[in-house]
Amino acid sequence: MYRQLATACLVLSLAACSSLEFPGVYRLSIDQGNIITQEMVDQLEIGMTRSQVEYVMGTPLVRDTFNPDRWDYIYTLNDRNNDKQEHHQLTVFFQDGKLSEFRTDIKPSEEKPAESAAAEQEAK
Numbered sequence: 001m002y003r004q005l006a007t008a009c010l011v012l013s014l015a016a017c018s019s020l021e022f023p024g025v026y027r028l029s030i031d032q033g034n035i036i037t038q039e040m041v042d043q044l045e046i047g048m049t050r051s052q053v054e055y056v057m058g059t060p061l062v063r064d065t066f067n068p069d070r071w072d073y074i075y076t077l078n079d080r081n082n083d084k085q086e087h088h089q090l091t092v093f094f095q096d097g098k099l100s101e102f103r104t105d106i107k108p109s110e111e112k113p114a115e116s117a118a119a120e121q122e123a124k
Contacts, residue, residue, distance in 0.1 A: 034075055046099055060072060090103070
C-alpha cells in the first residue's frame, strides 16, 4: 500500500515538471525593458541634452557606471502564443552633456528630411 502511494506521488511530481501543455490555454506575452519605437528614434537629434533624450526615450535601462556618457535602452518581447521573439537595442553617447551619437537596430525613417523641407516651404 505504501509503495503504491509513493509511486503515485512520484508520478504526479514528475508530471508537474513536464513540458506538456494543455491545448487552448492562453499564455501571457512577456515584455521587458524600454519600449523603443520608430517614432522615438525619429525624434532623436544630435545635440539634444540628456534631459531631452530622457524625455523622448524614458529612463535608460542601463547607465554605464564606468562610462557615464553612455546610456543603453534594451527591449525584448517574448510572445509565447505565437513563438515570436522581438529584440531592440538603442545606445546613446553624450559628449559635453549633448547627444553626440546613437546606435540602434531601428533605422530612422527617410521621411524625416522630406517632412522638414515641406514644413520650411509652407512657412515661406
